[in-house]
Amino acid sequence: MDFKEIEDIVKFIENTDIVEFELERPNGKVRIKRSIGRPDIVETRPVVVTPSFIAAPEQKAEEQKTEKAAEKLKQITSPMVGTFYRAPSPETQPFAEVGNTVKKGQIVCIIEAMKLMNEIESELDGKIVSILIENGQPVEYGEPLFVVEIA
Amino acid sequence: MKVNKISIEEEIIRLLKKESHSFLSGQALSKTFGLSRTAIWKYINSIKEMGYSIAASPAKGYRLNLQNLPFTVLEISSNLKTAFIGKNISFYKEIDSTNEAAREFASKGAAEGFAVVADFQKKGKGRLGRRWESPAGVNIYTSIVLRPNIMPVFAPQLTLVAAVAVAETIARFLNNGSGYKPEPAVKWPNDILINSKKVAGILTEMNSEMDRINFVVIGVGVNVNMTKEMFSEGLEFIATSLKQEGGKEISRTAFIQLLYLNMEKWYAQYLKGGFEPVRKAWTSFFHMAGKTVKVQQTGKIMQGIAVGIDNDGALLLREKSGNIARILSGDVEM
DSSP: OOHHHHHHHHHHHHTSOOOEEEEEETTEEEEEEOSSSSOEEEEEESOOOOOOOSOHHHHHHHHHHHHHHHHTEEEEEOSSSEEEESSSSTTSOOSOOTTOEEOTTOEEEEEEETTEEEEEEOSSOEEEEEEOSOTTOEEOTTOEEEEEEEO | OOOOHHHHHHHHHHHHHHTTTSOBOHHHHHHHHTOOHHHHHHHHHHHHHTTOOEEEETTTEEEEOGGGOOOOHHHHHTTOOOSSTTSSEEEESSBSOHHHHHHHHHHTTOOTTOEEEESOBSSOBOGGGOBOOOOTTTOEEEEEEEOOOSOGGGTTHHHHHHHHHHHHHHHHHHOOSSSOOOOEEEETTTEEEETTEEEEEEEEEEEEOSSOEEEEEEEEEEOOSOOGGGSOTTGGGTBOOHHHHHOSOOOHHHHHHHHHHHHHHHHHHHHHHOSHHHHHHHHHTBOOTTSEEEEEETTEEEEEEEEEEOTTSOEEEEOTTSOEEEEOSOEEEO
8 A cells, every 4th residue: 555545545535524434455554534624644554655766657557556446435325314323223233343344235224214214235245444424323315324445 | 727725715704704694504515615514614623723703503504703803814805995005915923023024025026015914023123123012912013015206315204104194093993982082192203192102103114225215114013902911011101002092992904904094095195295284184193292302312312392393204392592403313202
């Protein structure tokens, strides 16, 4: 993972309401946490920066690669206004945790409005890299709930 | 043509109903079906096992007691006046949860109006994993599959559509002509209370995409003939049944038939005429307006005066500051 890649991720996050983000790769791990406004990187380890003395064509390939990395991140959004629940009941385990792999059609959370419980399914196969809303908090229509890295 | 066993039983029940004022002889039955009297006797026994009460006399034959008909698909289906709700029913003597079963059927393509009915639920459920007490032989537990062609954002209004249908059905059965007439009231969003005690609950579950509803399952539990002793410890103070409040045993078959009819009527009205007529009907059952209520949400309690519901069905709460809060989920308590 190089700085360009992290920069892409930061750029991607900037346009969302993501407050916490974690991504693990064979060559490193990055965790980003922010309150409001610009994200600040609080922890990165071990980031491998590839030396890049070599000229343009190679550089371009690198850029394409990182663009692809951002493309691999998809959001699961809320189809309605309501309350976000991570588990079917307060006593049970959450449907999904950060780091879990999810399959298309797998339930990841419930959105409730007026006692209508909407079980939200993942629309893709992948790994949950971020959960954006806290249990029991209100969500808006179209608000991102999860970030999934496509498998 | 191959005649299956069920259809012979159904046919015998039909004939017994027609002749219920007197006995129907075994000989007449064996002649009608071209079967031996022993074979007829076996069918009668199997009909008894379905829950029908049949008097048998070797000299006179068989007579069906119409006063004590069982709660079965056959009974529900005869005289059901709906166009689609309950036209196809999956009935269970016992089941974990009718909502779970209905969702399973729906995800495999069950059509709009398909219903699951159970006599007993082992894991009857309420909101957020809560239990819905579901003893055998006395109550209604049913879940209906709907496939409305509306945006998922509007779907929560269906919970109020269901509340109106259930409240209207209950009102009809409590009105038995005697002087005392208890009235059903809705507690936002859709519990039905009589004299401040819960008599019916509705749990709605949806499967949707961003812009399309795959299906909605509306689960309805009504305490019909449940007695005080049947509630678990303490629950009798906050829950009740139609029989306890109205003083009369009510036919579950008649209740569910009218429930399906009212559900279909209000659902059609909602799809055609929008939410406003539903909002008006719902408000007529809402007796908490102007009263101080508490709303319990995850990790938070709000207090204020219940104003009513807005055009989406959200509860409006006037807080001390004068601010009107719009409530989308939570438990409302007086």
